[in-house]
Amino acid sequence: MVQMKPMSSSSYSHLVDDIPSTPGKFKMMDKSPYSHHRLFKWHSSLTKLTFWSFLFLGLIFFFFLRSPPPPPHHSGADPSSSSSYPRRHLRNYSWGGPTWEKRVRSSARVRSRNGISVLVTGAAGFVGTHVSAALKRRGDGVLGLDNFNDYYDPSLKRARQALLERAGVFIVEGDINDDALLRKLFEVVAFTHVMHLAAQAGVRYAMENPSSYVHSNIAGLVSILEVCKSANPQPAIVWASSSSVYGLNTKVPFSEKDRTDQPASLYAATKKAGEEIAHTYNHIYGLSLTGLRFFTVYGPWGRPDMAYFFFTRDILRGKPISIFEAANHGTVARDFTYIDDIVRGCLSALDTAEKSTGSGGKKKGPAQLRVFNLGNTSPVPVTELVNILERLLKVKAKRHIMKLPRNGDVQFTHANISLAQRELGYKPTTDLQMGLKKFVRWYQRFYAGGKKSSV
Numbered sequence: 001m002v003q004m005k006p007m008s009s010s011s012y013s014h015l016v017d018d019i020p021s022t023p024g025k026f027k028m029m030d031k032s033p034y035s036h037h038r039l040f041k042w043h044s045s046l047t048k049l050t051f052w053s054f055l056f057l058g059l060i061f062f063f064f065l066r067s068p069p070p071p072p073h074h075s076g077a078d079p080s081s082s083s084s085y086p087r088r089h090l091r092n093y094s095w096g097g098p099t100w101e102k103r104v105r106s107s108a109r110v111r112s113r114n115g116i117s118v119l120v121t122g123a124a125g126f127v128g129t130h131v132s133a134a135l136k137r138r139g140d141g142v143l144g145l146d147n148f149n150d151y152y153d154p155s156l157k158r159a160r161q162a163l164l165e166r167a168g169v170f171i172v173e174g175d176i177n178d179d180a181l182l183r184k185l186f187e188v189v190a191f192t193h194v195m196h197l198a199a200q201a202g203v204r205y206a207m208e209n210p211s212s213y214v215h216s217n218i219a220g221l222v223s224i225l226e227v228c229k230s231a232n233p234q235p236a237i238v239w240a241s242s243s244s245v246y247g248l249n250t251k252v253p254f255s256e257k258d259r260t261d262q263p264a265s266l267y268a269a270t271k272k273a274g275e276e277i278a279h280t281y282n283h284i285y286g287l288s289l290t291g292l293r294f295f296t297v298y299g300p301w302g303r304p305d306m307a308y309f310f311f312t313r314d315i316l317r318g319k320p321i322s323i324f325e326a327a328n329h330g331t332v333a334r335d336f337t338y339i340d341d342i343v344r345g346c347l348s349a350l351d352t353a354e355k356s357t358g359s360g361g362k363k364k365g366p367a368q369l370r371v372f373n374l375g376n377t378s379p380v381p382v383t384e385l386v387n388i389l390e391r392l393l394k395v396k397a398k399r400h401i402m403k404l405p406r407n408g409d410v411q412f413t414h415a416n417i418s419l420a421q422r423e424l425g426y427k428p429t430t431d432l433q434m435g436l437k438k439f440v441r442w443y444q445r446f447y448a449g450g451k452k453s454s455v
Contacts, residue, residue: 107170112139122198144171234356244268286358295375299339300442375415
């Protein structure tokens with residue numbers, strides 16, 4: 001494995017500069033709204049109750065049967081492989097001691113007037129890196145937490161870690177299910193906010209390693225909420241849900257008021273379960289909770305398992321790319337949302353989050369509970385995504401058209417962002433053409449000549 005050369009902060013800012021542009025438009029999708037009859041409403045409510053009751057019982061049963069035992073003190077489980085995960089991926093993490101605590105306090109120290117102190121889980125991930133950097137730039141205290149699993153190339157995560165280290169953000173290496181570690185972090189720092197982004201991502205991977213989704217997205221969320229509810233004072237929590245919760249919903253654009261009880265994948269089911277769990281902790285313990293439903297986030301430092309990323313890689317290598325189409329040659333489209341727009345939504349959610357109302361695990365009064373769509377409102381066919389990449393890369397793609405498999409993928413996503421616009425001041429400014437231009441520029445510099453390089 002080649003070594004990545006040091007990267008200057010000016011190079012980074014050049015990579016992820018923010019150039020406002022006009023969102024693209026989508027003209028190829030038919031809308032098919034629901035018919036809301038009273039009988040259907042009654043029946044769907046009963047169905048929803050029954051479905052989620054069985055889902056929660058099933059997931060809990062599955063988790064205890066298939067998941068590895070809880071990690072020992074100072075260790076964390078790495079949920080990223082398939083059947084060998086319980087054996088191969090239990091790793092020991094080293095933490096604690098005066099030097100470690102000093103680094104934690106220094107990273108989390110607020111350096112601006114009226115700043116906040118934020119624990120960012122999944123800080124070495126795509127969104128986590130960008131959010132952490134943005135918080136640090138404006139003077140907030142930021143401490144990262146990540147287990148650096150190998151769901152995708154860990155060296156990319158290490159490169160992001162090095163980027164944040166230069167910005168003054170320390171990432172604690174550990175697992176969100178390590179209760180001892182979480183308690184220690186809250187002993188060392190009185191966090192005002194938690195930005196919970198750690199999760200097992202990906203729709204298709206759930207067919208290979210379902211237990212990792214339960215371990216990270218359900219058990220991990222509960223671990224975070226447990227330590228937050230016991231903290232005094234309790235922090236406000238913003239966490240990453242997903243547009244996947246809309247599942248088989250056919251009413252577009254997707255609104256926060258739409259039904260979300262028809263998940264099309266295990267990943268979607270765990271995110272929906274997370275929303276129900278958040279409601280429970282808000283109701284019982286007075287935790288202030290804001291869920292953000294991200295819509296197909298893309299951009300520099302992105303995830304290699306996303307289509308735009310591996311399309312770019314394979315087009316440059318001259319390899320064929322698989323493009324899915326729905327039944328009867330139907331268009332597959334996504335509401336691609338540029339990372340800078342997502343970051344602004346995340347920071348606004350943190351800034352508008354009200355204080356939790358509990359103390360020492362006891363609720364003192366009603367607490368804020370919100371959920372927002374963060375999308376671009378301009379779905380683009382995947383074929384158009386490929387067209388743009390061809391123009392930017394100056395290489396013709398070798399296209400292989402395939403039927404959309406029954407693996408959890410849905411035909412389209414489209415966000416209604418009116419609530420986020422009203423409550424968060426959220427306004428996406430980057431269309432797919434401009435966003436992909438920035439991504440391709442980063443990609444070609446980062447992987448210059450097929451090798452990781454300075455940028």
